[in-house]
Amino acid sequence: MxxxxxxxxxxxxxxxxxxxxxxxxxxxxxxxxxxxxxxxxxxxxxxxxxxxxxxxxxxxxxxxxxxxxxxxxxxxxxxxxxxxxxxxxxxxxxxxxxxxxxxxxxxxxxxxxxxxxxxxxxxxxxxxxxxxxxxxxxxxxxxxxxxxxxxxxxxxxxxxxxxxxxxxxxxxxxxxxxxxxxxxxxxxxxxxxxxxxxxxxxxxxMREKDDEMIIYDGSIGKVMPICLARGKLTHVGQVYQGLNPISLISEIISLTDVNPMFIEKRGNTVSPAPTWLYSKDRKYVYDVSLPISAGAYMSVLPLSRTPDEIMNELKNISLKAFGKVIKRTDESYKKYLSFYGEEGEISYPPKVFLFKELVDEVKKEKGDIEEILKDKENDLTKKVFDGEISIPEAVFELIESLLLNYSYRGPVVVWGMCPPYYPSVNNMELESGEFMNSVMEKTEKFIEDEFSLKLKVQNYFTGICDLSLAMLNLSDESIKYVEENLLMWNTFPLALDLIKKYSMSVLNVxxxxxxxxxxxxxxxxxxxxxxxxxxxxxxxxxxxx
Missing domain, CATH: 3.40.630.10 (Zn peptidases)
Incomplete structure (x- = not known):
């Protein structure tokens, strides 16, 4: 040239x-x-x-x-x-x-x-x-x-x-x-x-040192878990007759925000701990009742954990959070009654569902509700693209529409995945991994000989980029899980089967x-x-x- x-x-x-x-x-x-x-x-x-x-x-x-x-x-x-x-x-x-x-x-x-x-x-x-x-x-x-x-x-x-x-x-x-x-x-x-x-x-x-350039041979993933907690409505003067969903959401956030159990090290990259991006009650006007529900969503940036592993861990933590809120509320109620010389108990079953689990539960009661959900999703998709609502808001409304069809009226926590979803990718996931390592070794020598520069091969680009959709190493079960629990799919349709079929090595240069x-x-x-x-x-x- x-x-x-x-x-x-x-x-x-x-x-x-x-x-x-x-x-x-x-x-x-x-x-x-x-x-x-x-x-x-x-x-x-x-x-x-x-x-x-x-x-x-x-x-x-x-x-x-x-x-x-x-x-x-x-x-x-x-x-x-x-x-x-x-x-x-x-x-x-x-x-x-x-x-x-x-x-x-x-x-x-x-x-x-x-x-x-x-x-x-x-x-x-x-x-x-x-x-x-x-x-x-x-x-x-x-x-x-x-x-x-x-x-x-x-x-x-x-x-x-x-x-x-x-x-x-x-x-x-x-x-x-x-x-x-x-x-x-x-x-x-x-x-x-x-x-x-x-x-x-x-x-x-972006260089950390002027004499050292960086090539990435992978990209970090992004999963955006979204959670809706429904409480039990009551007047604030009879607070023990209900359950505040803000308390549920707060406890879940407390147990998961920057939780180190989600930190991963793979190759020379360490993923940051998860954090919450939004939390709010679903109350749109002031009154003296507890809010009926509260919603929140978070960001998890995995290196190797699959979406189902992440979501199941969040479900388990939510069950603990649910139990802690009930225990704390019951202890407060007992103290309250003691002033009257009375006894009593507050007890709710800790109901925590992944979205697909709740769909299956409702189907047992009412039969197939897929068409209802599909029509609702189509309506919400139009609102998203018309700029009327955000994707997370659409997800909250979709979960709420499902809960309306659930006969149980007590406190419930429902988890789903909110778009966008990006798989984590790295060349070590593919059979071509060793060949790519040899290409990088040759490239390192070329860069040193030609430009007197050092090369740092960073295993994951941590800023999220399009390379995440260049390969897919999920099992068929994990792919099915994403398809069933990534809500508002119409706003972020993914041809996961094709991404997996044409999985190829990646480099960011x-x-x-x-x-x-x-x-x-x-x-x-x-x-x-x-x-x-x-x-x-x-x-x-x-x-x-």
């Missing part, structure tokens, strides 16, 4: 790509279609290899977004899949500079002029070695490197393998693009019998970046123009050997 020409081409692509406004979660994401149609035209003109490319609509997407993909077929059906996300976060933090937030050249000049308050570290990076602008680092630099490399490879009639590039929307939100890529992989496999061997993401890395999602977001030019293109090229060619 002519590196000088490659540098020029990356620069041309990234400047045009950055100026293509693709604000996540809005119809502005569709602007990428025009950008890619123009790029496809150029690719078609220069390619000497068979091409397949297009704009593939995201399935049932309320914003009608699409995945832009292009495939070159070389000497082998072994296929490396290069992905990057085309959406960027908003520009509100740019303040009065919002009009030029997407223009790297203009924003740099403004920062140099001294009109904007910048900390010393940012001022030091105005030395011409960094490119600034919204989305430039996260992650249009990585995407531009991939596109320039594909152009180069397409000119080589003897290119040793096949290469698929996909620009996916919605990474910053619910991964509609990555979920759609699963179907593209299936279509192209059926068409060309491709063998997918690696998914190569170009997300930036991206340029050095700083201040992602901030107005000082920037990417290192030497990484963007030289180091990362050469490293990606080295890895891709190693994969075909």
């Amino acid at each position: 002519n590196l000088e020409k490659l540098k020029t081409r990356i620069n041309d692509i990234v400047l045009e790509y950055a100026k293509t406004v693709t604000h996540t979660g809005t119809k502005l994401e569709k602007n990428s279609e025009e950008f890619f149609n123009k790029w496809f035209k150029n690719l078609k003109e220069i390619s000497k290899l068979p091409l397949d490319y297009g704009i593939y609509p995201c399935k049932d997407d309320y914003l009608e977004r699409s995945v832009a993909y292009s495939l070159i077929r070389g000497k082998s059906k072994k296929t490396v899949v290069m992905i990057h996300h085309s959406d960027t976060v908003d520009i509100e933090d740019f303040g009065k500079l919002k009009d030029i937030a997407y223009d790297p050249e203009k924003i740099l000049e403004k920062y140099k002029s001294g009109e904007v308050d910048l900390i010393s570290e940012v001022k030091n990076d105005l030395d011409g070695k960094w490119m600034f602008g919204r989305g430039i680092c996260d992650m249009k630099a990585g995407g531009s490197i991939q596109m320039a490399l594909m152009e180069e490879y397409s000119k080589d009639e003897n290119f040793p393998g096949s290469l698929l590039l996909a620009a996916v929307p919605d990474e910053e939100n619910l991964s509609a693009g990555m979920r759609t890529l699963t179907y593209i992989l299936d279509d192209l496999h059926k068409k060309y019998d491709l063998e997918y061997i690696l998914m190569l993401d170009g997300e930036p890395h 991206g340029p050095w970046g700083k201040d992602l999602h901030k107005y000082t977001e920037r990417v290192n030019k030497d990484d963007m123009f030289k180091k990362i293109p050469e490293i990606m090229d080295f890895i891709i060619k190693e994969m075909y050997k």
Whole structure:
């Protein structure tokens, strides 16, 4: 490859790509279609290899977004899949500079002029070695490197393998693009019998040391357990005749928040303890009654634990919490009665269900209720996509609709999984794990010899990324569990069977970046123009050997 020409081409692509406004979660994401149609035209003109490319609509997407993909077929059906996300976060933090937030050249000049308050570290990076602008680092630099490399490879009639590039929307939100890529992989496999061997993401890395770059060979998972506690309604003046669901939720939170039993160490990565993101009663007006129910949801970031293992552990903890609340309430009641010289007892059976368990319980009483739940979910899905309610709110309402059909009217705790769900992934989960380790050893030597840099291979990217949907190592039983307990599936449909079928190795190799999602977001030019293109090229060619 002519590196000088490659540098020029990356620069041309990234400047045009950055100026293509693709604000996540809005119809502005569709602007990428025009950008890619123009790029496809150029690719078609220069390619000497068979091409397949297009704009593939995201399935049932309320914003009608699409995945832009292009495939070159070389000497082998072994296929490396290069992905990057085309959406960027908003520009509100740019303040009065919002009009030029997407223009790297203009924003740099403004920062140099001294009109904007910048900390010393940012001022030091105005030395011409960094490119600034919204989305430039996260992650249009990585995407531009991939596109320039594909152009180069397409000119080589003897290119040793096949290469698929996909620009996916919605990474910053619910991964509609990555979920759609699963179907593209299936279509192209059926068409060309491709063998997918690696998914190569170009997300930036943040360096801990200036002389040490980071490559990720996995990504942490995300499970969002959601809990609804129904109490027993009563007037506050007769508090012992009811049970406060806030007390139930509070005890569950107390026993689970930052609970160290959920911390995992795998490879060189340690997962953080779980924490709660939301907790509130389900009371919408003031009165002097106890709330009938309270809801909460939390975040669990697993490295190897499966969703069913996590949810069953939460259920067991909730049973203990339920027992503690009943015991505490009963002791208070006994103390209260003692002032009257009376005796009494408060006792409720500790009823804690996973969503599917409660469905089965209600079906015993009323027969099949699947249609009722399906109709409710369809109504709630429309409200979510119309912006009327959030996905967690929809989940709470779905659980409440199920409880309305349950004959037992006493206190109950119900658990489900709220979208989004991301499996944890790492190359050690696949048979190709040892081969990938050897590729990383060779890459480490290449980086040291070529750039005098150290390489740190981090086993899990802990910021959540689309690579989580590149492989699936769950058992059939665990997959069934996710399908039955991930609520509001219509808002986050996952083709788990296809993800498992096309499971491939993963790597995240991206340029050095700083201040992602901030107005000082920037990417290192030497990484963007030289180091990362050469490293990606080295890895891709190693994969075909």
